[in-house]
Amino acid sequence: MDDNIARIVDIAVDLAEPLLDLAELFPAERPEITRNENYYEVTIPNYSDTQFQEHFRMSRETFEVLLQRVQQFVEVTRIPLRKKLLFTLWTISKQNSFLEAGDRFGFAKSSGHGIFIEMIRVLGQMCQTYINWPNLEAQMHIANVFQRRSHGIPGIVGAIDGCHIQIKQPEGNAFDYYNRKGMHSVILQGKYSRYI
Known part of the structure; x- marks a missing residue:
């Protein structure tokens, strides 16, 4: 029985080798994805206070306080915490998919989803500090x-x-x-x- 399996594996390897050579000749190219440029870097800082409030459902001042408090719970990464938090607030505030929100902030759908989960977990940890039932x-x-x-x-x-x-x-x-x-x-x- 083991000899039969070994022969099948050998045959499969022999059949696959030419395909590997073809793959080297024609490498798969990832399509270039066009995303919104500079939304976080340029557009958001230029929002009026009213526009900021409309898009993120809080004032800039409230956002800054929230950002300071969230910093205690998050490790520094290459993506600025401010950008992660704004992305998460945008996603909560709008009925956009991760694809749409990610496009606006320059994230792939999967990256946006990971950022969202990270920030929601942090906010969940913080909520017991701020939401208390009265005595x-x-x-x-x-x-x-x-x-x-x-x-x-x-x-x-x-x-x-x-x-x-x-x-x-x-x-x-x-x-x-x-x-x-x-x-x-x-x-x-x-x-x-x-x-x-």
């Missing part, structure tokens, strides 16, 4: 304030809402992401209380 005393205070402002609705500590963020149909479990609006999405859920 019982604070909950009672919040409920009293809310009751006064709502003209009598008792026991409210905060408000919660959500929205659908459209995504491409995921492989494997697309049904789990299909919503009543007839699209595939993930749900962003947010809570609000000025005290939380």
Whole structure:
């Protein structure tokens, strides 16, 4: 049996050798991909404050504070952290694919996806520092304030809402992401209380 396998391997190698020679004669060229040039370097710095807020859903000042706080959690790489964070905020704020967002920031789709995952993990680590449920005393205070402002609705500590963020149909479990609006999405859920 082992002799048969060895002979099959020899035959396969003999058949493949001419193909290897052809591959050397005609090397595969990666197509040149045209991407937006200088969006991060030129366009974003020239945005007015209003344009920056519209595109990234926060003021420049808030972005700078976020950038400083994120720096503690990230190792220095060849891609500037500012660019990674802006790319991630763009991706969260828009309904663009990684291909579209990556094109704008000069990243390949796979690089953009990796950057997005890295930044989301960092933001996830940070969230427990900034999102805290109030203690019982604070909950009672919040409920009293809310009751006064709502003209009598008792026991409210905060408000919660959500929205659908459209995504491409995921492989494997697309049904789990299909919503009543007839699209595939993930749900962003947010809570609000000025005290939380």
